[in-house]
Amino acid sequence: MKRKGQGIRFQLIAGIVIMTIAGIGLVGFMSIKIVERSALLWKISQAEDTVGFVRASFNPAAGGGQAWGVRFAEAIAKEAGISDFRLSAPDGSPLVAAGRMPSGMGELIYDAGGMEAYMYGGGFMTGIGDFMRVSASVPGAGRVEFVLGLDEVNEDMGSVRKFLALYAIIDSIVIIAFGVYFLSRSILQPLKKLEESAKSIAGGKLFDRADVAVDNEVGSLATSFNSMAERLEDEIKSLERVNLELTTMQEELLRSSTLAAVGRLAAGIAHEIGNPLGALNGYMEILSKGSLDPAEFKDIIARAGRETDRIDSIVRDFLEVARPARKAASPVDLNALLAETIDALSVRGDFSGVDVSVLSGEVPQVMADEGKLRQVFSNLLINAAQAMEGMEKKAITVSTHFETRPAQLKFGRRKSDQPMEMKHGERGYALVRIKDTGAGVAPLDAARIFDPFFTTKEVGKGTGLGLFVSQSIIKACGGEITFRSVEGGAEFTVALPTGEERA
Ligand SMILES: Nc1ncnc2c1ncn2[C@@H]1O[C@H](COP(=O)(O)OP(=O)(O)OP(=O)(O)O)[C@@H](O)[C@H]1O
Ligand SMILES: [Mg+2]
Structure with missing residues (x-):
């Protein structure tokens, strides 16, 4: 910006200087030419006088005859200081041949009344020459020729030139000084003020205005600039007001949505307890039929006990959300836990007609809270079963795998499913895949299924907490839940670190 400002200043002043010098130079040159011309005319009129006297000497009316005329002409030349005659x-x-005539013709500068004058030396640019030769007809004699020196004229021209040069210099200084002063007052200073205000406004001083009082284009530019700044200030102020309103509104919205969330969380608690209660209902039905042998009876009672424990554990979980207290993790055998969970769910209505197949791979134990893992797998399995509701083919495939992943990329590309061999810089993961043949997840929903309270299920059936709670449980164990659409259904993968690592 600074350089640009100097640029316009420099350009304008350079323009003034060049124009002044060119103008004054031209005027000076013209003046010199005019003075030269009048000096030459004066010299020519001297020559005319001399020729006039010579002619008069031979005038028959003078009555002196030719010899007298010659003597008289010689005297005239002598009187006029002419040596070459x-x-x-x-x-x-x-008749007379005094001194010598110059060689060459010279430049014809005058030709009138039978008299010609020729200049020797000099020219348009170099000025007056060194001398001139005059040649004129003399009635009664023949011709007179003489040389007139121009030294005197040249000397005069020298001082005229000096005077004009001095005059031109003083003139230029005065004109340039005035030019720069007016330019600075009417354009440069107002522009500078305008620039300063623009910078100040850009720097946040919205109230700043350009104080420019000149009556030209820069002045009207400043007026427009000021009204623009005025509008900008108004707009920014109203934007700030709107922003404040928006923030207040956002806070209100957040408050009301938090209230709604609390309500839905309560509904969520009820839902989570609903799953084991459903199982308990199933066991009670079986028990009420009364056709069980003592061993089966004992088994059902044991199962019912586990579901009651689950209710207890869920209530504790939600208490933990409010007041987190870490439960000690213990080694969990995933294949056994999955078999148990599937078994417990099989009595639910959702699972009637569902064909659950298990492909148990060789996986090491993982360190986790078993009750919580059970909760995760139940959620995933129930989701799978519910996604297939009303369909002809209902199949869930549960499989377990071991996988190694690069240690530095926490969830990098899969390396291999088996065998359980660790390479350097790798970490071991136990994977549980739950694949169904249900309706799948709509592409638009895929990004939101892990959000709390996101559900596509009818009111009373789903609260949208299942995947959210499951993900937070798995994340707490250092693992992750991922999802992908597979042909004719969905596949959820739970990855849990096995604690095996090679740095
Ligand atoms: N296996 C699946 N196939 C198709 N869609 C699924 C599957 N699992 C989850 N979803 C979708 O993700 C949504 C969220 O699931 P999430 O388990 O969090 O809640 P929910 O099942 O709707 O309710 P809740 O689990 O609280 O009873 C579901 O409503 C459903 O649209
Ligand atoms: Mg669910």
Whole structure:
């Protein structure tokens, strides 16, 4: 910006200087030419006088005859200070030949009344020459020729030139000084003020205005600039007001949505307890039929006990959300836990007609809270079963795998499913895949299924907490839940670190 400002200043001043010098130079040159011309005319009129006297000497009216005329002409030349003088008879024979005539013709500068004047040396640019030769007809004698020196004229021209040069310099200084002063007052200073205000406004001083009082385009630019700044200030102020309103509104919205969330969380608690209660209902039905042998009876009672424990554990979980207290993790055998969970769910209505197949791979134990893992797998399995509701083919495939992943990329690309061999810089993971043949997840929903309270299920059936709670449980164990659409259904993968690592 600074350089640009200097640029316009420099350009304008350079323009003034160049124009002034060119103008004054031209005027000076023209003046010199005019003075030169009048000096030459003066010299020519001297020559005319001399020729006039010579002609008069031979005038028959003077009555002196030719010899007298010659003597008289010589005297005139002497009187006029002419040393190179030539007088010739009509037949060309010399009557007087004093001094010498210059060689060459010279430049014709005058030709009138039978008199010609030729200049030697000098020119348009170099000025007046060194001398001039005059040649004129003399009635009664023949021709007179003489040389007039121009030294005197040249000397005068020298001082005229000096005077004009001095005049031109003083003139230029005065004009340039005034030019720069007015330019600075009317354009440069107002522009500078405008620039300063613009910078100040850009720097946040919205109230700043350009104080420019000149009556030209820069002045009207400043007026427009000021009204623009005015509008900008108004707009920014109203934007700030709107922003404040928006923030207040957002806070209100957050408060009301938090209230709603609390309500839904309560509903969520009820839902989570609903799953084991459903199982308990199933066991009670079986028990009420009363056709069980003592061993089966004992088994059902044990199962019912586990579901009651689950209710207890869920209530504790939600208490933990409010007041987190870490439960000690213990080694969990995933294959056994999955078999148990599937078994417990099989009595639910959701699972009637569902074909659950298990492909148990060789996986090491994982360190986790078993009750919580059970909760995760139940959620995933129930989701799978519910996604297939009303469909002809209902199949869930549960499989377990071991996988190694690069240690530095926490969840990098899969390396291998088996065998359980660790390479350097790798970490071991136990994977549980739950694949169903249900409706799948709509592409638009895929990004939101892990959000709390996101559900596509009818009111009373789903609260949208299942995947959210499950993900937070798995994340707490250092693992992750991922999801992908597979042909004719969905596949959820739970990855849990096995604690095996090679740095
Ligand atoms: N296996 C699946 N196939 C198709 N969609 C699924 C599957 N699992 C989850 N979803 C979708 O993700 C949504 C969220 O699931 P999430 O388990 O969090 O809640 P929910 O099942 O709707 O309710 P809740 O689990 O609280 O009873 C579901 O409503 C459903 O649209
Ligand atoms: Mg669910």
